[in-house]
Amino acid sequence: MNRDEVRITKFKHPYVTVDCVVFGFDEGDLKIILIQRANAPFKNKWALPGGFVRLNESLEQAAIRELKEETGIKDVFLEQLYTFGRVGRDPRTRVITVAYYALVNRTGHLITAATDAKTADWFLVKQLPMLAFDHQTIIDTALTRLRGKVRYEPIGFELLPEKFTLSRLQHLYEVILERNLDKRNFRKKILSMKLLIALNEREKDVAHRAAQLYKFDAQKYKELKRRGFNFEI
Amino acid sequence: MNRDEVRITKFKHPYVTVDCVVFGFDEGDLKIILIQRANAPFKNKWALPGGFVRLNESLEQAAIRELKEETGIKDVFLEQLYTFGRVGRDPRTRVITVAYYALVNRTGHLITAATDAKTADWFLVKQLPMLAFDHQTIIDTALTRLRGKVRYEPIGFELLPEKFTLSRLQHLYEVILERNLDKRNFRKKILSMKLLIALNEREKDVAHRAAQLYKFDAQKYKELKRRGFNFEI
């Protein structure tokens, strides 16, 4: 069955879905959003937000739409992860899923009630329930990608609120990379890139010296990258 | 249209193909395989080898099968690249394609006549003809991936014959990365990893001093990687 030989009128072909692994960083922990399924198969099991791709929308549009419909989340970092197509991964019929991962800063994105009354909630990445389909595999793949990518692209900032402290940023990296970083070396490295803007503001309501707040200079990064600069932690 | 709500019996859904970007390194140049289309759309235009995914095969199996059917190539490095799903990328109907890229050493993989008499041939990556569908975009994506990956995974060896000289290896990197490398530093770096086995053999039939032949120690790399070693050029 080569592309050229086939007359496309009707022949049985796989269904296509998108699924989203939505990462958040809250209370110092890495979390993801899961949806509780209302119907068979895997009724009442937890699963990734996602659904079928429509004929008139791109894959990314489908991911954005499903994310909004099922979790209320919009305007976030979203990137294609991998496409999973094992025969039998869906017990109903042949379904290929194009997985995406998203990074959100949780304060800006509280989950709204999903349109169809399904339950959506945040789970600690380290304490996930049993998942529907091959969604655990998808999450494992997303975690590997996140850990790899966070080191050479400034995507960590997507998980933080606009204004953050250096300690918070360091802690984010420590949680994702699962190892401790030296405070002085981390600050030296990150500040030497000149990609953080020190604000005229400090932390509030903390029971210790209030830390300097920074924001990430996305504009400057874009410009530096264009000129061959490589972000690296 | 959420996964839960849909009753999967029949509803119109996208078609799914796989396409393969097959890289080869020959006569000091980076090349890829293209197939000349025998039918509409894009009749007589060049395109990537590929075709429709069957219901009873995984995505990777489909890629392997199409590669063999259309080019005769088998048993090569193959990795999923990206999934392209723009609406309108195929003028006939909605088709989503899962792209793979392959690395072959050309001496071991001469193209056989394709099963269906379509023409397959190697093209210089730097001199490609007009391509069907969005295949130029797919190739650009594959090149970016190859350039990125070759630096931190030992995949370059997949493009060379089993036995090769250090100069040949260096030249491969220079062609892929599009910059010159210092001979002494390159040799120092690559040999310091202790991943090359010096053979009791030298080049033959060259009009100059015959160079030492090496082979890549895949077994040792696997072991080192397991213990946290990172390949890097």
Add this chain to the structure above:
DNA sequence: TCAAAAGTGTTCTTGATACACCCATGC
């Protein structure tokens, strides 16, 4: 004997790592 590529070390510069104490603030 000439052309062509193989092969080989050292110096310098830069970035990574290791490491400990004082400071500001709220309670």
Add this chain to the structure above:
DNA sequence: GCATGGGTGTATCAAGAACACTTTTGA
């Protein structure tokens, strides 16, 4: 005044970059 995290500098070590000449071989 004490507990808590904020904030800072230096010395050592390792890796990367720059750089030129001799050797071997076939034609």
